[in-house]
């Protein structure tokens with residue numbers, strides 16, 4: 001069975017869907033791995049390293065026409081044209097913003113699995129690429145905050161005087177938020193956090209941050225560890241209460257999101273106006289509209305004296321580890337889809353598996369995904 005790894009073509013993407021370590025594991029399990037020439041270039045994995053791990057170097061057409069294709073970003077029309085009927089695609093598929101890709105994959109007879117739909121359950125942890133990448137994003141976002149802030153994060157006492165620690169707040173304490181809290185703490189900032197789900201308070205405090213409680217009446221806890229949207233009254237109350245809190249912070253890292261919805265607005269323009277000159281907002285929700293309406297996706301701007309950063313692909317800024325974690329997620333997923341027969345991998349009836357039922361988008365010529373939000 002051939003596993004193909006094409007080079008990612010999306011602008012600014014630097015990750016690769018398989019590393020030499022994963023290639024070695026797949027080769028040992030009897031897969032023939034073929035990888036597009038220089039697919040690992042930006043993440044510093046050379047063609048030679050892939051060949052030593054057992055892969056053959058091929059062009060894009062060959063990689064896309066394998067039995068199983070590993071990708072990071074959803075395939076475009078040309079890539080889908082190269083895929084073969086009955087093949088399996090493992091990739092993020094931007095499920096909330098389908099632009100016709102599902103129908104094209106179904107028409108091409110490609111069975112596709114959307115990595116973002118892997119449920120956050122214990123058995124699927126090793127395949128949870130959304131979490132592995134969000135973890136990296138949270139870490140990298142805290143570094144971005146430190147580099148954009150024109151002052152120290154830790155308290156500093158020098159012969160030229162002392163500097164106060166940066167007061168930092170993380171809005172949304174999910175996967176990315178918790179990692180941002182931990183990283184900002186390691187950098188010496190005084191860290192606070194707020195989330196609409198009260199159950200994360202303990203996790204926030206276990207990382208040494210203070211939890212901010214707002215008197216918003218509705219419970220924001222939804223299903224599967226995600227939040228649900230607040231009603232309009234609570235949303236407005238939340239924005240007003242946050243605006244009072246936020247003016248005392250030097251750095252805001254905002255990660256609030258609800259799956260398949262526009263990001264909730266937590267930092268209004270008035271709140272930004274109330275912040276000190278030179279404060280920093282890292283809006284990690286920039287790709288889904290932003291937690292601040294002033295955020296511009298993929299730009300860093302200064303508005304009302306506040307630096308607002310809208311980077312949308314933090315994992316691509318750390319492609320070494322981002323690719324390593326992602327490729328482990330994909331190989332774990334692939335291995336749970338197969339059995340060995342005469343020492344060769346063959347697909348088992350994976351369609352009955354709970355993880356697959358939740359994450360398969362196209363199955364044998366049809367779109368089998370039902371939007372669940």
Ligand SMILES: NC(=O)c1ccc[n+]([C@@H]2O[C@H](COP(=O)([O-])OP(=O)(O)OC[C@H]3O[C@@H](n4cnc5c(N)ncnc54)[C@H](O)[C@@H]3O)[C@@H](O)[C@H]2O)c1
Nearest residue numbers: 134137172173174175176196227255256257285312313314
């Ligand atoms: N820019 C990037 O490169 C990058 C990479 C990964 C993730 N992200 C983004 O980071 C964000 C977080 O991702 P995640 O995987 O940590 O998601 P997550 O679901 O684990 O965390 C989101 C958190 O936001 C909270 N939340 C939702 N609505 C809220 C509200 N109104 N007020 C306060 N908190 C609220 C939720 O309770 C949850 O804890 C998402 O927007 C995601 O798209 C960005």
